[in-house]
Amino acid sequence: MKKINKKLLGISASLMIMGAASLSQAETLKIGLAGPVTGPVAQYGDMQMIGAQMAIAKINEAGGVNGMQLEGVVYDDACDPKQAVQVANKIVNDGVRYVVGHLCSSSTQPASDIYEDEGIMMVTAASTSPEITSRGFQMVFRTIGLDSHQGPTAGNHIADKVKPSKMAIIHDKQQYGEGIASAVKATVEAKGINVVMFEGITAGDKDFSSLIAKMQKEGVDFVYYGGYHPELGLILRQSAERKFEAGFMGPEGVGNKDLSAIAGQASEKLLVTLPPSFDLRPENKELVESFKAKNQDASGAFVLTAYSAVQVMTDAMKKTGNGDTDAMQKAMREMTFKTPTGDIQFDEKGDLKSFDFVVYQWHADGSKTAVK
Amino acid sequence: MLETSLYFIQQLLNGLTIGSTYALIAIGYTMVYGIIGMINFAHGEIYMIGMYISFVAISGLTMLGVEYLPLILFITLLISVFISSTYGWAVERVAYRPVRGGNRLIALISAIGMSIFLQNYVRIAQGSRDIAMPSLIQGGWSMGPLDGFQATLSYMQVVIFIVTFITMTGLTFFIAKSRMGRACRAVSEDMKMAGLLGINTNRIISLTFVIGAALAAVAGLLLGLYYGVTNPYIGFIAGLKAFTAAVLGGIGSIPGAMLGGLVLGVTESMTSAYFSSEYKDVVSFGLLILILLFRPTGLLGKPEVEKI
Numbered sequence: 113m114k115k116i117n118k119k120l121l122g123i124s125a126s127l128m129i130m131g132a133a134s135l136s137q138a139e140t141l142k143i144g145l146a147g148p149v150t151g152p153v154a155q156y157g158d159m160q161m162i163g164a165q166m167a168i169a170k171i172n173e174a175g176g177v178n179g180m181q182l183e184g185v186v187y188d189d190a191c192d193p194k195q196a197v198q199v200a201n202k203i204v205n206d207g208v209r210y211v212v213g214h215l216c217s218s219s220t221q222p223a224s225d226i227y228e229d230e231g232i233m234m235v236t237a238a239s240t241s242p243e244i245t246s247r248g249f250q251m252v253f254r255t256i257g258l259d260s261h262q263g264p265t266a267g268n269h270i271a272d273k274v275k276p277s278k279m280a281i282i283h284d285k286q287q288y289g290e291g292i293a294s295a296v297k298a299t300v301e302a303k304g305i306n307v308v309m310f311e312g313i314t315a316g317d318k319d320f321s322s323l324i325a326k327m328q329k330e331g332v333d334f335v336y337y338g339g340y341h342p343e344l345g346l347i348l349r350q351s352a353e354r355k356f357e358a359g360f361m362g363p364e365g366v367g368n369k370d371l372s373a374i375a376g377q378a379s380e381k382l383l384v385t386l387p388p389s390f391d392l393r394p395e396n397k398e399l400v401e402s403f404k405a406k407n408q409d410a411s412g413a414f415v416l417t418a419y420s421a422v423q424v425m426t427d428a429m430k431k432t433g434n435g436d437t438d439a440m441q442k443a444m445r446e447m448t449f450k451t452p453t454g455d456i457q458f459d460e461k462g463d464l465k466s467f468d469f470v471v472y473q474w475h476a477d478g479s480k481t482a483v484k
Numbered sequence: 485m486l487e488t489s490l491y492f493i494q495q496l497l498n499g500l501t502i503g504s505t506y507a508l509i510a511i512g513y514t515m516v517y518g519i520i521g522m523i524n525f526a527h528g529e530i531y532m533i534g535m536y537i538s539f540v541a542i543s544g545l546t547m548l549g550v551e552y553l554p555l556i557l558f559i560t561l562l563i564s565v566f567i568s569s570t571y572g573w574a575v576e577r578v579a580y581r582p583v584r585g586g587n588r589l590i591a592l593i594s595a596i597g598m599s600i601f602l603q604n605y606v607r608i609a610q611g612s613r614d615i616a617m618p619s620l621i622q623g624g625w626s627m628g629p630l631d632g633f634q635a636t637l638s639y640m641q642v643v644i645f646i647v648t649f650i651t652m653t654g655l656t657f658f659i660a661k662s663r664m665g666r667a668c669r670a671v672s673e674d675m676k677m678a679g680l681l682g683i684n685t686n687r688i689i690s691l692t693f694v695i696g697a698a699l700a701a702v703a704g705l706l707l708g709l710y711y712g713v714t715n716p717y718i719g720f721i722a723g724l725k726a727f728t729a730a731v732l733g734g735i736g737s738i739p740g741a742m743l744g745g746l747v748l749g750v751t752e753s754m755t756s757a758y759f760s761s762e763y764k765d766v767v768s769f770g771l772l773i774l775i776l777l778f779r780p781t782g783l784l785g786k787p788e789v790e791k792i
Binding site: 150151152154155285311312313314316317318319321322323325326328329342345346349353354355370373374376 | 614634713764
C-alpha cells in the first residue's frame, strides 16, 4: 500500500510538472536578451536590457503577440567571444527562438553563426561592425548603424571642423575598435589630414604613459580612439596629468557616464559619435516618462535601439501570424516599422536602410551636447 | 639631440615606475615558490583586493573628515596591508595547507580555484564596473624646453619609487638579519630538516604568505593612487606580469624578482616608445623565452642542486 502511494505520488507530481511546463509554453513567448550583464562594459548591457524589457512590458500591456505574452530571458556573455558562443548554445538548448543581442561586435559575430544555423532570429541593438551582416546571413538584423557609416561621420568632422595638423589614431586591437579606427583613418587621409601614428593598445591595460610620451614627442594635436571607455578614460586622465593637451574623439563605445567617473575633468570637450538622442524626439515623450517612472534612464545610446529590436520582431510575428522565423525574416525585409527610433526599414543584408550618427561634445558631468 | 635624450629619460622613468610595482607583486610569487615550490595563482587577486581596500579606506577616511593627505595615506596603508595579509594568511590556511602533503598539481589547481573564487567574490560584493577615484597626488617636475618635448617626473612616480625602495630594503634586511628571516631561509633550503631542528614550518609558510600579501597590498595602494581606477579583473593581468617578472629574474630569488620586475617594466616601455605598443607583450614575452633558453634559472636564479 505504502509503495503504491509513493508511485502514485511520483506520477501525479511529474504530471503536474509537465502540466505546468506546457501551460507556461502556451502562455509566454521567450525572447533571449543576450549581452554583458557583468564585465567591464556591463553598463552598455544595462542600456540594452532596460530598453528591451520596457518594450516587452509595453507589448504585454497591449495584449501581447498573437495572444501570447512575451518573456525576456537575460543571458550574460560578459562581452567575451568565448562566453557568447556558450550563451548562443544555451539559447538553442533552451528552445528560445528570438534573440535581442549580442552587444559587443566580437561577441555577436561568433554567436550569429550559431543562430543562423539553427534558424533563430537575432536582432542586435548595438553591434556596429560591418562584417556581421556581410556574410549573406538571413536571420541576422540590426537596429543600429555601421562603423562604416560612423567612421566617415567622425572622419569628416575631424577633417572639416577640427583640422588637426598631426593626428594619432589609437585602437584596442578588437574587432570593433580596430574596425572603426581604420574607417576613420581612411576618411581623414583621403581628405589630406596627416596621420602620424596608428597604433593598437591592449584592452585591460592600465598604463599608457609610454604611449602618451610618444604622442607628445610626435607633436600630436588630435587623437582618435577606437575602443571602449575604460581604456580611453585612463588615456584621458593620464594625458591630463602629463599635460598632453590634444583634442580627443571616440566612437559610441566610449560615450557613457563611467567615462567621466574615470577621467573626471579630463573628459570635458571629448568628441563622441553617438546614435542621435532618440529620447529627445517629441514622439517618444510618453515612453521616456515610463522609463522615468521606473527610475531608468532612457538617454543611453542603446536603450531605444533595443526597444526597436524587440518591436521589429513582434511586429513581424503579428504580420506573419505565427512565430516562424523564416517567414519573419522575409517579412522584415519588406516591412516598414514605426519605432521609437523612427520609421525603419531593413535592406537585403539585414542592416537599416538609413541611420545617422551624430557628433556630440562630452562633458565632465556625463552629459552631452550636439556639436553644430 | 636634447629631445631624443629627454624622450629616452621619460620612457625610462615610465618603465621603472611600472617595473617597480611589478617587482613588489613578483616578490609574493617568488617567496612562496622558494619555500614550498608552488605557484600561488591567487596572488594577483590579493593585489586586487588590496587596491579595493585602499579605495574603500580612502573614501571612508575622507568621509570622516580627515583632510591631511599623508595621514590618510598612512592609515590607508596600514588598513590595506593588515586586511590583505589576513586574506593571504586565510588563503594559505584554507586552500593550500590541507593539500600540501599531496601532489604539487593539487595545490596548483586549488590556487587557480582560489583565484577564480576571489575574483568573483569581489565582483559580487563590489560590482563589475570600474571604480574610479580622483588623483590625490598631483603635479611633478618637468625638464626641457617650454616649447618642445618635456620629460616629466610626477610626484606620484617619486612616491612609488621611494615606497618601493623602502619596502624592498626592509624585506632584504628582514630576510638577511632577523631570526624569522633566518628561519625562512632554512625552511626554503630544506623544509624537513628545518622542521626537525625545531622550526615551526607551518608558521614560517604562513609568514611567507602574509609578507607576500602585504607587499601586494602596498602595490595595490600605489597603483590605485597612480591609475585611480580599479575593477575585479585587474589582478589577473597584473599577476601574470608579476609572475613573468619572477621567472625572468629567477623564481625563488628575491633580488631576482626585483630585477625581473624592473627589466620587464623597462622593456615594455621601450618597446612602446621605439617600436609600437601593439608589440609590447610580444617583445617582453619573447625576451622571457630568450632568457630562459640561455639561462634556464632566470637572471639571478641559482641552479637547484639535487640533495642526496
